[in-house]
Amino acid sequence: MHSELEETVRKIIFELLSERFTKWIDNRIIFHIVEDKQEVKMLNYSIKFLDIYAEKVRQFGFKTTLENGKELVFLGDETFKEPLREEVEEVDWLLHEAFCMDSEADLYKPYEKKHSTVKTAAQIAESLKVKNLLLYHENDNDLENRKSRYTKEAEEYFSGNIYVPDDLEVIEL
Secondary structure (H helix, E strand, O other): OOHHHHHHHHHHHHHHOOHHHHOOEOOOEOOOOOOOOOEEEEOOEEEEEEEOOOOOOOOEEEEEEOOOOOEEEEOOOOOOOHHHHHHHOOOOEEEEEOOEOHHHHHHHOOHHHOOOEHHHHHHHHHHHOOOEEEEEOOOOOOHHHHHHHHHHHHHOOOOOEEEOOOOOOOOOO
């Protein structure tokens, strides 16, 4: 986590959990503070933390290379920001939020929440020349048809592979 988040997380932990659990803070539960563009080895992966230039609260996404050599970028809870272009351009996998269909923007107001529509996320992915776009953080107003609706809209603006996973669905990266 980044340094600004540590104090908030600690406060929540001590407010919600009993001493039975909090006594392990800093002994067995260790906070690791990371900085923008810092690389950390986690399991078999080198994870590069990326400040996503979030407008609501500071957030980090990350970039990593998978065991098969493919690059993956996760952008967190806000839409892509231009200062990240160099890190994201031409990656194999881009995980980008898409709050709603473009036709639903007036109803759900994604831009007020610093989110994007499926159309916007697909256009961003196309401009970045990524190979695979995985959309998440979608509105759940039509679960039965969400995957097909979101995929169809994204296909109009993105020429790569599109994934709109259902809860608990496994996608082989």
